[in-house]
Amino acid sequence: MRVRFSRTFRNSAGATALAAALIAGAGTAEAQAGPGQVAQPGPGGAASATGAGTVPNEAANTPAESAIASNDNATRQADATIPGDIVVTAQKRTERLVQVPLAVTAITGDALATQQINETNSLTRAIPSLSYQAGNNPGNNSFRIRGVGTQLFSLGVEAAVAVVTDGVVAPRQAQGFADLADLERVEVLRGPQGTLFGKNATAGVINIVTARPAREFGGRVDGTIAEDGEYRVKGTVTGPLTDTLRARLSSFYNHVGGFIENAATGNDTNGQKSWGVRGKLEWDATPNLNLLLTGDHNETRADCCSRVPVRIVTPAVQALLGSITASPGNRMVSNDDASFFDTNTTVASLQANWDLGPATVTSISAFQRFTESDQFEPDQIASDPVRYVGAFPYSQWNQNASQFQYNNYSQELRLGSNGTRDLTYVVGVFYNRLDLARQYNRRRQRCAAGTLGQPCTVTSADSSGFNGTFRSDNLAGFGQVDWRVAGGLHAIGGLRYQYEKQTVTGTVFGPLVTGDALFPGTVINSGTRSRDDRALTGRAGLRYEVNRNLQFYGTYTRGYKAFALDLDVSTNFATQTGIAPEHVNAYELGAKWLAPGGMFDINAALFRSDFTNLQVQALVTDVAAGTFQTVLxxxxxxxxxxxxxxxxxxxxxxxxxxxxxxxxxxxxxVPGQSCPIQVQSSATVYTSNFPTNSCYIRRQTVNGVTTSSNPIIDVVGGNLPATPRYRVGLTPRYEHDIGGWSAFVQVGINYQSEVNFALNQDPLLVQKGYALVDGSIGFHDADNRYNLTFFVRNLFDEHYFTQLNHGTILATTANPNDLWANVSKDADRYVGATFGVRF
Structure with missing residues (x-):
């Protein structure tokens, strides 16, 4: 049953009343850590505004962390009650954030829960400089840090933003979009981090730390209910099994109902179900040897991702969509519900920490198994049975299915110094082996004649497919030191040397069905290609500690992302050479200050990153054939x-x-992009002196043979896609005790300026600037055993898009102005509540 409370709140009176209630409320249940702050446990394990100084006890119980706490105990005690004194592992050592010479935002799991941030893609609401762009399915979504990310469909390419969970890196970005449950904290490291985190971190790192087993018995259960059939429940139980053995078991189940109505089927679409379980066993094998075994399994089933028409000017398209009125606020589609996205993820890891006194040896061994099955309906119209749409290359494109799976093995072994000595260091080696297989089939049908929108009796089809395997081996050695030269002056230096080998084997075939034509642009081929490379990267800089709560730093970083062999239907597996490695030279000046008494903290950074051979995905359109190919x-x-x-x-x-x-x-x-289709018909032919930032046809004669390109544009100084120039966030929170209870009110305000979603700078694919306002009111008892929070997302019902495109059906140079968009649930206002019990 679909619950639609929002109809009550979507009038101006309801919004005004709720806004007044949010502003007028008072009190606190759980102190929320704002950007840059990790709140610390208060009574019952909840985050507290006044508890600070160390990581929560559930996390800081390894020998390495205990050694650091002991070595730094004298100085820590002075700050033990200062809010904002944060401890992170951004440099693979336990350190106070104010002393880490990196731009890092850290926020606790409790703080994320307070803001109803339940998936990694929602982290953008809490993390500055982190942005998100939707794809045809969640596996093609991408994170961007400081504007840089990777939105490449090819599984031969790694993400520029690494997602690391408990020290284990996700080998492909599809795995990085996941539910967040039972977290200790999330750290987002901005800028290249390849020295310590490897080759898929040229833009930054999302470092997720889940909660460890506790030394005392406890647990919690939280449930959320919200509009449009959203139900979430998660639970955790933890405690000792013996004096030296502890366990933690956590699980979650999420049901998010569809928030887009399908007029053709009567169903609601773009919802998902997901569930997962994680178990941890922690054993103090000896007084100085700690072992942590983790097993994690989760599954997702999503009917994703229908695009909504937001501007339709072509009469034939409008006729095919029926009574749907396209607009930015439209939440109706008319398609065959042929899109879905299903994943299964299993991760097993063993972490060992051997405390040697001055240093700790850490070993992390991990196995990951990931499978994905997805289908996207490119035509986005109801076309079953096939209907006549006019003189267009196809009338139905429902079959566009992909499956892939991989096994990944990794081993990291490192030695990190303990405490805060004049010389601190991390050195180690890393090995990773990825074995991946992918299959893909596509088939579309056409109708030669008939009445617009009416079923056809005679159809034809074109189709093709491919299957292939990808194998990579990566071996690296790395190290980084921080040496106090004199007084508060520290020198920073680090190097990483790595070797990468990739092998791709594949076959492109077609047609899939006897009687079909071969899909336009398909080249039947098969073959195997291998390639390897070596790279030396590193980091150097200075930092000056005025005192332990104030520092300035300046760093230079050389980053690298490996070359990539392609694994897609457009690949020529016999001849491909892939794309070149990506390199970056990054410079950063920063300052961090935790004021006396914790009255405020401030982190600032001035940065510049220069990339060469940035790996991108080019869109190659052939409007005559009705194809929209992507190439690396x-x-x-x-x-x-x-x-x-x-x-x-x-x-x-x-x-x-x-x-x-x-x-x-x-x-x-970026040269050679396909022009926006609305200007292709006016492209001018050039034989030399080729223009920039305008559409043209390149005609050249080589060895007596003249060739002409499709309309292209050489972009110079264009904007990186999905990257706002300005982002502003403000989160005020007021707390107060009321009798034996505590209450809070919190408002989150996030503004971003306009973005262009297209690499070719298409002026039609621009999202204007917008502000999102979220709010919550909550209560908890004196023992913090029971808590209740009411929340509203997108209070003022601000419509926005996570992607814009021209679509594929009837998109020609004569009909270029129809626009379709991906939208998220919180592109509309909705309300809900969360209830939690701790024991």
Whole structure:
């Protein structure tokens, strides 16, 4: 049954009343850590505004962490009650955030839950400089940090933003979009992090730390209910089994109903179900040897991702869609419900920490198994049975199915110094083996004649497919030191040397059905290609500690992302050479200050990253054939530069304000892109002196043979896709005790300026700037055993898109202005509540 409370709130009176209630409320249940702040456990394990100084006890119980806590105990005790004193593992050592010379945002699991951030793609609401762009399915979604990310369909390409969970890196970005449950904290490291985290971190790292087994028995259960059939439940139980053995078991189940109505089927679509379970066993084998065994399995079933028509000007398309009125607020589609996205993920890891006193040896061994089955319906119209749509290359495109699976083995062994000595270090080796297989089939049908929108009696079809395997081996050695030269002056240096080998075997075949034609543009082929490479990268810089709560730093980083062999239906497996490695030279100046008494903390960074051979996905359109092919490419160069500032102010023990601001100039040069289809018909032929940032046809004669390109554009100084120039966040929170209860009110305000979703700078594919306002009111008892939170997402019903495109059906140079969009559930206002019990 579909619940639609939002109809009550979507009038102006309801919105005004709720806004007034949010602003007027008071109190706290769980102190929320704003950007840059990790709140610490209070009574019952909840986050507390006044508890700070160390990581929560459930996490800081390895020999390595205990050694650090002991070595730094004298200085820690002075700050034990200072809010904002955060401990992170951003440099693979346990360190206070204020002393880490990196731009890092850290936020606790409790803080994320307070903001109803339940999946990794929602982290953008809490993390400045982190953005998100939707694809045809969640596996093609991408994160961007400071404008840089990877939105490449080919599974031969790694993401530029690494997602690391408990020290284990997800080998492909499809695995990185997951539910968040039973977290200790999330750290987002901005800028290249390849020295310590490897070759798939040229833009940054999302470092997810889940909760460890506790030394005392406890647990919690949380349930959420929200509009449009959203139900979430998660639970955790933890405690000792013996004096030296502890366990933790956590699980979750999420049901998010469809929030888009399908007029053709009567169903609601774009919902999902997911569930997962994680178990941990932690054993103190000896007083200085700690072992942590983790097993994690989760599954997702999504009927995703229907695109909504937001502007339709072609009469034939409107006739095919029926009574749907296209607009930015439209939440209706008319298609065959042929899209879905299913995944299964299994991860097993063993972490060992051997405390040698001055240093700790850490070993992380991991196995990962990931499978994905997805289908996207490119035509996005109801076409079963096939209907006549006019003189277009196809009338139905429902079959566009892909399956892939991989096994990944990794081993990291490192030695990290303990405590805060004049010389601290991390050195180690890393090995990773990925074995991946992918299959893909596509088939579309056409109708030669008939009446618009009416079923056809005679159809024809074209089709093709491929299957292939991808294998990669990566071996690396790395190290980084921090040496106190004199006084508060520290020198930083690090190197990483790595070797990569890739082998791709594949076959492109077709047609799939006897009597079909071969899909346009398909080249039947098969073959095996191998390639290897070596790279030396590193980091150097200086930092100056005025005191332990104030530092300035400046660093230079050389980053690298490996070459990539393609694994797609457009690949020529016999001849491909792939794309070149991506390199980046990054510079950063920063300052961090935790004010006396924790009245406020501030982190600021001025940065610039210069990329060469940035790996991108080019869209090659052939409107005559009705094809929209994607190919791998290297951009000429790209630059991301700007300024970031995060601050948390605490005027009183009851009132906090977290704020952030990002100014970003992210540009790219990339030649040979297909022009926006609305200007292709006016393209001018050039034989030399080729123009930039305008559509043209390149005609050249080589060895007496003249060739002409399709209409192309050479982009120079264009904007990186899905990258706002400005982002501003403000999160005020007021807390108060009421009798034996505590209450809080919190408002989150996030604004971003306009973005262009297209690499070719298509002016029609622009999302205007918008502001999202979220709010919550919550209560808990004095023992923090019971808590209740009411929340609203997108209070003022601000419609926005996570992707814009021209679609594929009837998109020609004569009909270029129809627009379709991906939208998320919180592109509309909705309300809900969460209830939790701790024991």
């Amino acid at each position: 490419a290297n951009a000429g160069k790209s630059r991301s530069q700007g300024f970031e500032i995060e601050a948390t102010m605490r005027p009183s023990s009851n009132f906090t304000v977290a704020a952030n601001f990002t100014l970003l100039d992210a540009t790219i040069d």
